Amino acid sequence: MPSGVHIHNVRGQLFAAAERVLVRDGPEALTSRAVTEEANCAKGVLHRHFTDFDTFLTELILDRVHGIEDRAAVLSAAAGTGGVVENLTEALRDLFGPVTVAIVALIIFRDGLRARLRQAGLTGIPLVMQATSALAAYLAAERELGRLSDDTDIDTLAPTLVGAAHLLFADRTSAPPRTAAIRRTVNGVVAGALRPPRA
Template identity: 75%
Template structure:
């Protein structure tokens, strides 16, 4: 792209380009040159907006985290409606879309990115941590609604669901699991916590 041409929403365009490169080629393929070529802009554009490539990637992760935080409100609001199992299965399928799975792999792949995320106060495995908080908030709301037993251990159930969900979706070589497989896993994990339906 010629210099001097204004790009609207540079950050958003660069993030979308990075996600496409990551999905197509995995963490090895993700370089600043690959991102700017995918976004059809000069390499200097990225470096004008971010201190370095790992800072760019950290902002990409934070952008995805904001999306999870937004979905938390919606999911918590679904408490008391529909099926608990279906609500959780849908939330996990949404959480572990291809981009999120690829970004989690990227976080484990790049030392510099993990350092940037730690400097920004993020601990554990970002995205998985926020996903766990989202599921925990929903489970807590369902317990308050009386659809889970009073002693349902939300702090154990939430990371168990997210961990099992990640294992189902993490295989990049095959198609993502179908809705039935995700639902079956959720039903198994929360079986003891579900309050029996009233006749």
């Protein structure tokens, strides 16, 4: 590739290229060469902006983490509107898109990356942890509003929802689960905590 081609928003283009490679080919295919080829830029571009490839991947994941945190605020603001099951179903469809599922696989696949993420202050499996926190905040808001019972165990419900959703979405080779399947799963997890609508 010619090295003199100027790229606008280099980070964004490289991140988008990495996500496309991940979703299409899986974590084992993700290399700096694959990213720069996908972004149609010179091989040295990535290393001019990032110290090494794990630094690039760490920044990619941090960018995704911030995106989930932004969506968490929107989800919490939805408390008290619509149906609890419907809100959770939509949130899980949004949180577990193909890119998130592929990045979770990447984190599990690369030991060095997990160590780098811990140094950046991310514990557990990033994205999964933030998704769990987002759902917990929403559930807490709904409990406060009286749409969930006072004894609702949010610390159990939130990770159960995330784990069940991840199992539904985890197969990268097939189509994403249907909304009805996600709703069924959500209802099965939270039905015991729901209060009937007030007359």
